Amino acid sequence: xxxxxxxxxxxxxxxxxxxxxxxxxxxxxxxxxxxxxxxxxxxxxxxxxxxxxxxxxxxxxxxxxxxxxxxxxxxxxxxxxxxxxxxxxxxxxxxxxxxxxxxxxxxxxxxxxxxxxxxxxxxxxxxxxxxxxxxxxxxxxxxxxxxxxxxxxxxxxxxxxxx
Numbered sequence: 001x002x003x004x005x006x007x008x009x010x011x012x013x014x015x016x017x018x019x020x021x022x023x024x025x026x027x028x029x030x031x032x033x034x035x036x037x038x039x040x041x042x043x044x045x046x047x048x049x050x051x052x053x054x055x056x057x058x059x060x061x062x063x064x065x066x067x068x069x070x071x072x073x074x075x076x077x078x079x080x081x082x083x084x085x086x087x088x089x090x091x092x093x094x095x096x097x098x099x100x101x102x103x104x105x106x107x108x109x110x111x112x113x114x115x116x117x118x119x120x121x122x123x124x125x126x127x128x129x130x131x132x133x134x135x136x137x138x139x140x141x142x143x144x145x146x147x148x149x150x151x152x153x154x155x156x157x158x159x160x161x162x163x
Contacts, residue, residue, distance in 0.1 A: 002099065002132055002133065002134055002163050003132065003133060003134070003135075003136050003139055003156050003160070003161060003162045004130055004131060004132035004133075004139070004158070004159070004160075004161050005033065005139060005143070005158065005159055005160040005161070006125075006128050006129065006130050006131075006154075006158045006159045007101065007128060007131065007146060007155055007157055008100070008101070008111065008127075008128075008129075008155075008156050008158055009077075009098055009099070009101045009126045009127075009128075009153045009154055009155055009156070010077075010098075010100075010156060011073060011074070011077035011078075011097045011098055011128065011152070011154065012071075013042075013077060013097070013100065015068075015071040015072070015073045016042060016047070016068070016071075016073060017042060018067075018071060019064060019068045019070075019071050019073065020040050020041065020042055020047075020064070020067075022042045022067045022143055023060070023063050023064050023067055024039075024040060026063055027040075027060070029065070031073055032056075032059070033056065033059075034152060034161060036051070036052050036056060036086075037050065037051075037052055037090055038050065038051045038052065038056055038060055039051075040060065040064055041085060045095065045096065045097045045099055046093070046094055046095070046096055047078065047094065047095040047097065048062075048092065048093075048094050049061065049064070049092070049093045049094070049095070049105075050086060050090055050091070050092050051090065051091050051117065052089075052090055052091070053089075053090075054083065054091055056091075056123075057083060057091045060152040061080075061093070074154035076098070076152055076153055076154055077097060077098045077153070077154045078095040078096070078097060078098070079095060079096045080093065080094075080095045080119060081093060081094045081095065082157075083095070098153050098154065099127070100126070100127025100128065101127055101129060101153065102127075102153075103124065105151050105152075105153060106124045106128075108124070108127055108147065108151070109129055110122045110124065110129065110147065111127075111149065112145070112146075113131065113142055113146075114123065116142065116145060118133070118135075118138045118141065118142065119133055119134060119138055120132065120133035120138050120139065120142055121133065122142075137159035138163065139160075143157050
C-alpha cells in the first residue's frame with residue numbers, strides 16, 4: 001500500500017490580479033502620484049511596473065508587495081529584474097512569477113529527501129516533484145522537512161493519495 005504527494009510551486013494568479021487592481025486604485029488616490037504615469041500590469045506570467053522615477057518605482061513596488069502579503073501571495077513567488085529606463089524618462093521594471101520548480105532546485109530537494117534516509121522515493125516530473133512511500137507518517141515528515149528548508153520559492157503540497 002503506497003502513498004504519494006506532489007510538491008509544486010505556483011502563485012495564485014487571481015490574487016495577483018486583485019493586488020494589481022488594489023495598487024491601481026491606491027495610485028489614483030495618492031497625492032504623491034498625482035499626474036504620474038505609474039502603472040502596474042500583468043502580462044501572462046510577468047508583472048510590469050512603470051513609474052516616473054526611481055523613488056516612485058520603489059513606492060510602487062512597496063505598495064504591490066504589501067497588497068500581495070495581505071492576499072497571502074508569497075513574495076518569493078516573484079523574481080524582480082533590474083530597473084531600466086523606458087520611454088519619455090520613465091523607469092520600467094519587470095517581475096517574473098514563479099510557476100513550477102526549476103530543475104536545479106528540484107535536484108537539490110531530491111538530494112535532501114534522500115539524505116533523510118527514510119523509506120520514500122522522490123522523482124522529478126516536469127516542473128514538480130512526486131514523493132511516494134509506504135508510510136503516511138514518513139510522507140508527513142518529508143512535508144514538514146521541506147517546509148523547514150528555504151528553497152527561495154513558494155511550495156505547495158498537492159494530490160496526497162493513499163492507494
